[in-house]
Amino acid sequence: MIFNVQHITKYEYNAPVSYGHNIAMLRPRESKGQELLDYKIQITPQPTEISERIDFFGNNITRFSVQTEHKVLLVKTRSKIVRDYSKIHESFYTSKCKDITMNEALLALKSNDHDVLDAKQYILESIFIRKTDAKIREYAELSFKGNRSVFDAAYELMLRIYTDFKFVAGITSISTPIEEVMIKKKGVCQDFAQIAIACIRSIGLPARYISGYIETLPAKGKEKMVGADASHAWFAIFIPGFGWVDFDPTNNQIPLNQHIVVGWGRDYYDVPPLKGVVYGSGESDLKVSVDITAIV
Numbered sequence: 001m002i003f004n005v006q007h008i009t010k011y012e013y014n015a016p017v018s019y020g021h022n023i024a025m026l027r028p029r030e031s032k033g034q035e036l037l038d039y040k041i042q043i044t045p046q047p048t049e050i051s052e053r054i055d056f057f058g059n060n061i062t063r064f065s066v067q068t069e070h071k072v073l074l075v076k077t078r079s080k081i082v083r084d085y086s087k088i089h090e091s092f093y094t095s096k097c098k099d100i101t102m103n104e105a106l107l108a109l110k111s112n113d114h115d116v117l118d119a120k121q122y123i124l125e126s127i128f129i130r131k132t133d134a135k136i137r138e139y140a141e142l143s144f145k146g147n148r149s150v151f152d153a154a155y156e157l158m159l160r161i162y163t164d165f166k167f168v169a170g171i172t173s174i175s176t177p178i179e180e181v182m183i184k185k186k187g188v189c190q191d192f193a194q195i196a197i198a199c200i201r202s203i204g205l206p207a208r209y210i211s212g213y214i215e216t217l218p219a220k221g222k223e224k225m226v227g228a229d230a231s232h233a234w235f236a237i238f239i240p241g242f243g244w245v246d247f248d249p250t251n252n253q254i255p256l257n258q259h260i261v262v263g264w265g266r267d268y269y270d271v272p273p274l275k276g277v278v279y280g281s282g283e284s285d286l287k288v289s290v291d292i293t294a295i296v
């Protein structure tokens with residue numbers, strides 16, 4: 001599949017902002033099953049300074065500074081992406097992936113293999129996923145057992161989160177503790193991904209947070225609404241001897257071509273689409289629009 005993605009972020013301030021420094025993580029990264037063909041970013045007002053780099057996790061970062069007074073900040077990106085996840089998806093159901101038990105995975109994580117060393121950082125605490133309480137571990141242990149396949153346990157965890165938690169926009173924010181989400185059983189995709197990651201880390205396995213997009217398919221006979229697509233988040237678990245496997249607890253599915261990866265990290269803090277500091281007074285209103293068009 002080839003997709004065109006347009007992402008528009010608009011901040012409107014009720015008082016003039018003298019200048020602001022921002023970091024955008026909007027350029028989709030190259031990864032297995034995904035190739036970036038084209039990418040453009042347009043920022044209004046015109047930035048005084050702008051630069052690009054690769055961060056610690058291999059994500060594409062754009063830093064920019066707007067040093068002219070403004071009441072509106074508009075960041076528009078256009079990406080063209082090839083996504084072919086079919087062969088990778090098939091590999092998840094091979095014995096190399098499915099036969100690794102939790103006990104075997106924990107033992108393998110003691111090695112000094114390069115891939116294992118890289119994965120171990122995703123077991124540690126992160127900004128939004130600190131050492132969790134007993135309820136998180138207890139919830140994880142319902143699926144993860146010593147002689148059970150890691151893949152099967154992660155698949156069941158995904159299904160349980162999809163079943164037990166209700167998607168409710170606006171009830172949480174990026175600062176809502178996962179313990180609170182666990183109690184309320186309500187939230188959005190970033191909450192569900194972080195709950196899953198907290199569960200997996202609590203039993204000693206690596207899990208990472210993936211930020212991206214998901215194409216929203218309209219109901220049969222209905223036209224696709226402009227702006228109906230969305231930024232999205234899911235998680236991946238590391239299976240020693242095989243690699244990373246993605247799971248989407250919001251939609252109860254292993255991601256295929258409709259999921260487009262922008263970046264990954266330990267939790268949302270590492271991969272927000274846009275963050276920064278502005279100098280001014282007053283409040284701001286944020287509007288985000290995402291449109292994904294399948295070309296072939």
